[in-house]
Amino acid sequence: MSRIQCERCLRPQSHCLCPLIPNLDSRTRVLLLQHPSEVKHALNTARLAALGLNNAELIVGEVFEDLPALLNRPGYQARLLFPGDDAQPMRAYRVSDLPLLLVVPDGTWRKARKMLHLNPLLAALPRVTLAEGGVSRYRLRKAPGPGALSTVEAIVQALESLEAPTTFAPLLKPFEALIEGQIAAMGEETFQRNHGPG
Structure with missing residues (x-):
C-alpha cells in the first residue's frame, strides 16, 4: 500500500515540506532542466528550488524540443550554470544591465x-560558474569533489552572488528538513556507518 503523497512537494503527506518552502522573488530567472531519473528521487532539491522561487520553471526531460523558445526570453541573457574551461565567474554579472536566465541542469554529473550532448543549443550557451570552496550541507551523498553542491545549494549560492545583499537562504530550510528526516529514518547508527567521517 503506497503512502498518500503531497501533490505539491511530492513528499509523503506525513513528511510534507510545503510549510517550510518560501515564496521568494528574484531578478534572475531560473530554468531548471531535470533529468527524468531525478523526479522520483527522495531528495529532489530542484523541485524544492522551483517551488520556492517565483521566477523559476522546472522542466523534466532529456531532449528539450522547445529549448529555443525557453532560452529566448525577452529581457534576459541566458547562461548555463555548469563548469567548463570558458566558464565566467558568477560575480562578473552582478552589475549587468540585463538580468540572467540561469539555466541549471539537474541530474548526476x-x-x-x-543532457548537454543531446541538446547542442544548451551546450553552446555561455557558461557561468560558482565561487570555489562552497561546502555542501548534503550529508547523505558522497560529493564527487570539493565544491560539489546539491542543485538547490548551487542555486542559492548563484542567486546570492548575483543579487547581493538579498539572501536566498530560506530556500535551504526545506532541504535541511529533508536531510534531517532522511537521517532520522535511517537511524543515527546507520547514518554514521554509511556517511560519517571515516
Whole structure:
C-alpha cells in the first residue's frame, strides 16, 4: 500500500515540506532542466528550488524540443550554470544591465553531461560558474569533489552572488528538513556507518 503523497512537494503527506518552502522573488530567472531519473528521487532539491522561487520553471526531460523558445526570453541573457574551461565567474554579472536566465541542469554529473550532448543549443550557451570552496550541507551523498553542491545549494549560492545583499537562504530550510528526516529514518547508527567521517 503506497503512502498518500503531497501533490505539491511530492513528499509523503506525513513528511510534507510545503510549510517550510518560501515564496521568494528574484531578478534572475531560473530554468531548471531535470533529468527524468531525478523526479522520483527522495531528495529532489530542484523541485524544492522551483517551488520556492517565483521566477523559476522546472522542466523534466532529456531532449528539450522547445529549448529555443525557453532560452529566448525577452529581457534576459541566458547562461548555463555548469563548469567548463570558458566558464565566467558568477560575480562578473552582478552589475549587468540585463538580468540572467540561469539555466541549471539537474541530474548526476554524467546525466547532466548527457543532457548537454543531446541538446547542442544548451551546450553552446555561455557558461557561468560558482565561487570555489562552497561546502555542501548534503550529508547523505558522497560529493564527487570539493565544491560539489546539491542543485538547490548551487542555486542559492548563484542567486546570492548575483543579487547581493538579498539572501536566498530560506530556500535551504526545506532541504535541511529533508536531510534531517532522511537521517532520522535511517537511524543515527546507520547514518554514521554509511556517511560519517571515516
